[in-house]
Amino acid sequence: MDKTNTKIQENKEYLTTLDQAIGDGDHGINISRGFQEVMNKVSGQAYEHVADVMKDVAMTLMSKVGGAAGPLYGTAFLKLSMTFKGQDVDYALFSQGIEDALNGVKQRGKSDTGEKTLVDVWSAVSERLKQEEKFDGSVLEETARTAMENTKDTLATKGRAAYLKERSIGHLDPGSVSSFYLFEAFAEVINEGE
Amino acid sequence: MKKIINDPDKVVQDMIKGFVAAYPNDVKQLPNTTGIVRKEAPFSNKVGLVSGGGSGHEPAHAGYVGQGLLDAAVAGEVFTSPTPDQLIEAIKAVDGGAGVFLIIKNYTGDILNFEMAAELAEAEGIEVDKVVVNDDVAVEDSSFTSGRRGIAGTVFVHKIAGAKAEQGASLQDVKQTAQKVVANVRSMGVALSSCTVPAAGKPSFELADDEMEIGIGIHGEPGIERKQIGSADDIAAELTKKILEDNKLTKNDDVAVMVNGLGSTPEMELYIVNGKVQELLAEKGINVYKTFVGEYMTSLEMAGCSVTFLKLDHELKELLDAESNAPAFRAK
Numbered sequence: 165m166d167k168t169n170t171k172i173q174e175n176k177e178y179l180t181t182l183d184q185a186i187g188d189g190d191h192g193i194n195i196s197r198g199f200q201e202v203m204n205k206v207s208g209q210a211y212e213h214v215a216d217v218m219k220d221v222a223m224t225l226m227s228k229v230g231g232a233a234g235p236l237y238g239t240a241f242l243k244l245s246m247t248f249k250g251q252d253v254d255y256a257l258f259s260q261g262i263e264d265a266l267n268g269v270k271q272r273g274k275s276d277t278g279e280k281t282l283v284d285v286w287s288a289v290s291e292r293l294k295q296e297e298k299f300d301g302s303v304l305e306e307t308a309r310t311a312m313e314n315t316k317d318t319l320a321t322k323g324r325a326a327y328l329k330e331r332s333i334g335h336l337d338p339g340s341v342s343s344f345y346l347f348e349a350f351a352e353v354i355n356e357g358e
Numbered sequence: 359m360k361k362i363i364n365d366p367d368k369v370v371q372d373m374i375k376g377f378v379a380a381y382p383n384d385v386k387q388l389p390n391t392t393g394i395v396r397k398e399a400p401f402s403n404k405v406g407l408v409s410g411g412g413s414g415h416e417p418a419h420a421g422y423v424g425q426g427l428l429d430a431a432v433a434g435e436v437f438t439s440p441t442p443d444q445l446i447e448a449i450k451a452v453d454g455g456a457g458v459f460l461i462i463k464n465y466t467g468d469i470l471n472f473e474m475a476a477e478l479a480e481a482e483g484i485e486v487d488k489v490v491v492n493d494d495v496a497v498e499d500s501s502f503t504s505g506r507r508g509i510a511g512t513v514f515v516h517k518i519a520g521a522k523a524e525q526g527a528s529l530q531d532v533k534q535t536a537q538k539v540v541a542n543v544r545s546m547g548v549a550l551s552s553c554t555v556p557a558a559g560k561p562s563f564e565l566a567d568d569e570m571e572i573g574i575g576i577h578g579e580p581g582i583e584r585k586q587i588g589s590a591d592d593i594a595a596e597l598t599k600k601i602l603e604d605n606k607l608t609k610n611d612d613v614a615v616m617v618n619g620l621g622s623t624p625e626m627e628l629y630i631v632n633g634k635v636q637e638l639l640a641e642k643g644i645n646v647y648k649t650f651v652g653e654y655m656t657s658l659e660m661a662g663c664s665v666t667f668l669k670l671d672h673e674l675k676e677l678l679d680a681e682s683n684a685p686a687f688r689a690k
Contacts (some may be wrong), residue, residue: 193435193555193558194435194438195559197367197435226441226442226474227442227443227444228439228441228444229438229441230412230434230435230438230439230441230467230471231434231438231439231467231471232439232465232466232467233467234439234467234468234470235442235467235469235470235471235473235474236439236470263649272470273466273470
């Protein structure tokens with residue numbers, strides 16, 4: 165439960181950062197509203213399993229965010245919840261959860277790696293987790309950051325940015341940025357736990 | 359930002375409240391949602407029609423709820439699709455046993471949320487089918503893009519699918535007719551100024567005083583070309599040409615024309631554009647069966663307009679003419 169509490173506290177802080185970074189676009193507005201609702205929902209609640217937290221996060225994001233981000237993040241957390249169900253989360257299970265979440269997001273968004281979407285960040289993280297054997301916050305953060313930064317030079321072929329075609333080059337994909345914040349917050353939790 | 363609002367986070371709720379208060383005999387709000395439903399819904403053995411999308415496109419979408427049109431419209435946050443939990447409530451509320459038909463504009467968010475709602479509905483034993491509107495010729499289709507955007511042409515889908523459902527057609531038949539509309543409707547827009555999303559508080563993009571953006575989307579997302587503003591005739595000619603190139607209308611074809619304002623263009627200017635559009639169609643020997651000029655699918659206070667052509671056959675003409683009674687579309 166301590167871990168959950170820490171996570172939630174971290175969420176609060178990273179949310180503020182997130183909104184400042186991309187708070188003027190609709191993604192920033194929607195995702196910050198969604199995570200604010202998540203805070204309202206999960207803070208102060210006693211959870212027995214991580215899976216239950218993930219499920220509440222999923223349902224809240226799905227019902228409060230809208231746009232593409234709601235179903236995509238909702239699906240990701242729902243998959244995490246399903247993978248974690250009834251178990252204590254160790255490294256192997258966490259890695260599996262991220263892979264399942266990635267596949268869920270790919271399927272829901274009918275997208276793949278390299279299309280300048282949040283999938284790029286999730287798949288990089290998932291790949292890296294498979295190569296490692298234990299939690300390492302800085303590796304996690306670095307992987308997510310690199311993948312996010314790589315979206316800057318990619319031509320968007322999915323999502324609303326695809327309409328921009330060549331004009332999408334040079335801009336970070338907002339979904340990748342919010343995903344990076346998510347993994348960054350998680351990495352901070354891991355580092356603090358050490 | 360200068361707007362008549364109370365709180366940027368409450369614009370949708372406040373709008374819904376005012377909308378229901380304006381049409382208390384015709385519509386009701388679904389409790390705890392941002393869905394607007396026909397007052398007597400569901401209608402037994404009639405296919406229920408649900409549309410929706412982000413707010414900020416008024417009169418879309420709630421304005422099209424009424425007899426011969428939609429049974430329900432769900433409003434999302436400004437320029438953001440409604441969420442699955444809201445959509446499923448609307449689907450349940452209009453299911454009269456003949457199934458529910460969803461009209462979706464081709465945006466990733468809308469598709470994802472409507473699809474999730476459809477899955478939830480099917481899990482509850484409600485038969486659901488859908489059509490995706492993609493009338494905007496500004497954005498080219500390819501296997502790599504998410505496809506064309508859905509814009510003002512959606513209004514024709516509402517009207518014609520609505521009339522078909524009102525006649526008692528089956529879910530399959532409503533779908534077939536709606537798909538025929540989608541296959542024959544094409545639009546394109548131009549913006550002279552940006553809109554301001556209330557929660558963002560500043561314009562979505564910058565356009566110089568002497569610039570226009572051709573092929574703009576209804577959320578202020580960029581179009582295909584930014585250039586020196588032209589006359590109304592030039593704009594009408596450019597939009598018409600692009601649409602005709604795509605739609606391949608030929609001599610003696612019958613069309614419905616819509617010149618749609620994006621939120622802050624005076625009717626005067628819309629009629630000026632329409633004048634030229636009609637002239638250009640006449641030159642090509644294309645028959646204009648019916649014309650609609652006004653605000654049908656806006657983009658907050660964006661200045662500019664879109665032009666839509668729908669190629670008509672006998673069935674579509676009859677359904678376009680069928681009686682309808684919704685705040686934004688009355689026909690007799």
